[in-house]
Amino acid sequence: MLDNDDIRSDSLPCDINKTCLPTASIDIATMAQVPVQTIHRDPQLFYWILFPITIVMILTGVLRHYASVLMQSAPKKLDQKAIREQRSLLHGINLRGNFHALSKKSFATRRDAIVTAFESGAYLKDPERAGQGQPNPLSDPSSMEGMMGMMKNQMAMIIPNTLIMSWINAFFSGYVIMKLPFPLTIKFKSMLQAGVMTKDMDPRWMSSISWYFLCIFGLQSVFNFLLGSDNAASQMAQQMGGMGAAPQMFGPGVDPDKQFKAEAENLAVIEHYSVLDDVEKRLLEGITV
Secondary structure, eight states, rough: OOHHHHHHHHHHBBBBTOOOOOHHHHHHHHHHSOOOOOOOOHHHHHIIIIHHHHHHHHHHHHHHHHHHHHHOOOOOOOHHHHHHHHHHHHHHHHHHHHHSSHHHHHHHHHHHHHHHHHHHTTTOGGGTTTOOOOGGGGGGGGHHHHHHHHHHHHHHHHHHHHEEEEHHHHHHHTTTEEOOOOOOOOGGGHHHHOOOOSSSSTTEEEEEHHHHHHHHHHOHHHHHHHHHHOOOHHHHHHHHHHHTTOOSSSSSSHHHHEEEEEEEEHHOOOOOTTTTTTTTHHHHHHHOO
């Protein structure tokens, strides 16, 4: 008849050397092992979902490029005064950014001349309208043409994307098409598994709608290869990615007189130094015997 110690030792799992492990440590080791999630998918999903979405996105980008080229109006020629106004402001900006390449006397001469001209409005296209602000863009024909061009570009981007999104939601919603070969955190789950209502799925699995969004920003190199670097398809994706871009320097609603006076103030507060200051001393210090 076995005693209590024999029963207790036999009930515990032991290895070859008769070294028994407590049950609590076995449970912790089992819980530490994360099960590998496997989803059995039909291989035809690549041919009937992934490839069609990719091909349609490429063809849509090519058609959008040629549609934008056809809708683009011929650039309007600027008059001499408008060109002088823009180039003068750029001259002041370049002087402010490269003053260290000039001597102190040369910089002071240029700064005094530019600041005086900017404050007096000598380079303005319409000096009599100085300080009155820009007219209403809706009443300016040139501004209306620019706004119509922007609306055409926006429509060329919104309409195809809306149609493709409706097509994917109607035919491919809820499909899991591929698994990424590298691990991801849980924060990528909402981006990669759009349209799939699951909580415990591995973030590496990707849905069909997420593949569509990745194609919008990931096909720029393909469009650059097919259409060149200056194409409308890549510009649309860059426009969607950079919604918070800085406003244009010369555009509707911008007062050039305020820009000239602001640039004059920026030039006036510059403390000049030159890259050639004490160049002989710095050269001799750098020479090692």
